Amino acid sequence: MSQVIEFAGINEQVENDDEFNSLLDISIHHKIPHLHECGGHGACTTCRVRILDGIYNCSPKTEIEKSTGFARKWDPSIRLACQTYPKGNVKLQRLIWSSAEVNQLQKELAPEGKAEERPIAIVFCDLRNFTGLSSENLNFDIAFMLNRFYTALGEPILMNNGIIYQYVGDEIVGVFGTTGGSKEKNCMDAIRAALGMQYALDLLNKTELKDFQVELKSGIGINFGNAYVGHLGHPTHRQFSVIGDPVNVASRIQGYTKVTGSKILISKSVFRCATKDALMVGNIYSADLAGKEEEIDLYDLVGFKDMDLQLELQASLHIILQDDITFAKLFYDTVFELAPIARSLFRSNMTDQGRLLTHMLGGIVYSLSRPEHLNSGLKKLGQSHVKYGVKAEHYPIVKQALMSAINQTLGDLKTERAMEAWSTALDFVMDAMQNWKSL
Ligand code: HEM
Ligand code: FES
Incomplete structure (x- = not known):
């Protein structure tokens, strides 16, 4: 019935x-x-x-x-x-x-009414010269700029399996690894988020804020260590909390970027836990931070030594999905031009179909930082595609059409690295989809 x-x-x-x-x-x-x-x-x-x-x-x-x-x-x-x-x-x-909300679910797994020690990476990102900006601009414009700052710079935290923990004045704080995970993953997630924040701020200045005659700048500090995670506070008003020395030190490292003029400073513990040889660092400083008896080593983080697939995808995703309907149209027009026969596989309403495709592409980029689920999800998608009548020979056509739509959508913001990253990611996605028999 x-x-x-x-x-x-x-x-x-x-x-x-x-x-x-x-x-x-x-x-x-x-x-x-x-x-x-x-x-x-x-x-x-x-x-x-x-x-x-x-x-x-x-x-x-x-x-x-x-x-x-x-x-x-x-x-x-x-x-x-x-x-x-x-x-x-x-x-x-x-x-x-949305995929952006998924990480916040980690908070559900934090203990209630007590805290447990967990290995965590913490990112403090500060908006520079905020006081100067406030005196020179209308309140309305300041609120707009701050909102855009928080949104654009919060996204790289969420794309890298982190939690947006707090906004403190003009600072945004992200934490990585609240449900555990390896030291290396937590630190690499935090590092990728920090570099992504820089990309995001650059793009924000070039696009949405270009008429404001200001250039927003940031300073970022990253630390790693065992911190306490839990829901603390009055039993009727408990709050997700991350506390401990590593958090305070991360904040001070951020403060130290003003002394050195660095964009991103990472502590030695982050440098040691990060993937071996992955990072390009500049100056090393011996810093005397408030509350610490001994000086600690801080490294100027310049970037990754090699092209980082996730960072490149994350940096261009926002541009690609800005107008998802146009993107989807560009894509399907090319597919049906290259393979008119494929049209018959779809059950009408290509707008809804396009919405699903872009939703899925965004989801894939976000879930690259949670690979444990991604593979089974893609295999299941591939299995469904067999039922939709999709054959192996359709995949290269869809790849070509997606690459062409990405190329046109990125326009002037296109880089060789971004195109290489999308090509590699699509190969990975399509391989996993066609490997559904190993589910
Ligand atoms: C990057 C690879 C691809 C991704 C991410 C993708 C994504 C999706 C998604 C999310 C759906 C919605 C239904 C579901 O979740 O099962 C879907 C349906 C579909 N896809 Fe794909 N797809 C891909 C490759 C292909 C290829 C190579 C073809 C062949 C032409 C194709 C044809 C279809 C068809 C026919 C449907 C069902 C449409 C309907 O029910 O009307 N897809 N796809
Ligand atoms: S738990 Fe239902 S899709 Fe993962």
């Missing part, structure tokens, strides 16, 4: 008459963007939904759902869409709308 599934928020109702369709399958079938990083294996929690009506029409929780819900302290109305099969009408709300 057919069921009605209602999506709150977008006011869409769809019908389902296949009992083997999970709530996630239903979204995908009806081209409703629904994050599912792990491809529906119950491992990532990004497909979570709140059941607003019809909870009794949902299949019982699977073991994986029970343990996930318990660890994250979910109330019973929250379900994993990939694990839930409707038996009657259901009204639901998707809870995670």
Whole structure:
């Protein structure tokens, strides 16, 4: 018997008459963007939904759902869409709308009412000359600039599996590794985020702020060490907290960039934990930081020695997805020009299809920093493509069309490195999709 599934928020109702369709399958079938990083294996929690009506029409929780819900302290109305099969009408709300929100979910895994020690990298980024800017510009313009600063520089934190921890005045603080992870990964994520912030600030100055006659500048300090993570505070108002000496030192390292005139300074502990030989560093300073008995070594971070795939993709993603409808149109026009026969594989409405494609491309770039889910997600996508009638010979055509759309969209902002990064990433994605049999 057919069921009605209602999506709150977008006011869409769809019908389902296949009992083997999970709530996630239903979204995908009806081209409703629904994050599912792990491809529906119950491992990532990004497909979570709140059941607003019809909870009794949902299949019982699977073991994986029970343990996930318990660890994250979910109330019973929250379900994993990939694990839930409707038996009657259901009204639901998707809870995670964008890949950028996914990292914040790490906070759910921090202990309640106490703190645990975890190896963390901390990034402090300060907007330079903010006081001068405030006196020279209208409040309205300052608010606009600050908002753009926070958004543009927050994104690289989120793209690299970090949490935007705090805004302190004109500072933005990111933390990496709050749920554990290796020292190397946490430090590399933080470093990539810091370099991404510089790219983002450059782009912001060249584009959205170009008419303000100001050039925003930043100073960034990064430290690594064991800090305490937990939800602390009054029992009715607990707050996600990261505390400890490494956090204070990161703030002081940021302050020290004003002494040295550096853009990014990293501590010796970050330098030591980072991937061997990956970093290009400049001057090394022996700094006497407040509260520290001994001087500590700080390194000017210049960049990566070699092209960094993730950083290049992240830096260009924003430009590519700025006008996702135009991008999708450019792409599909080229696909159908190169292979007119492919048109028949698609079930009409190319705008929705384009929205899904760009949603997915953005999701892939974000989830490169969470590779544990990415591979299974791509294989599942590849398996679905076999059912859509997609053949091996279609992949090079789609790659060519995507590269052409990326090339045209980046325009003057195109760099050889960005194009190389996209080409490598698409090969990786398409290989994983075609390797679905190893799921
Ligand atoms: C980078 C590689 C690709 C990505 C990221 C991608 C992404 C997607 C996504 C997200 C969907 C929505 C449905 C779902 O999630 O299962 C989709 C559907 C689809 N894709 Fe792809 N795709 C890729 C390659 C291809 C290729 C090579 C073809 C061949 C022409 C193709 C044809 C289709 C078709 C026919 C559908 C179903 C459309 C419909 O239901 O009307 N895709 N793709
Ligand atoms: S948990 Fe449902 S898609 Fe990952």
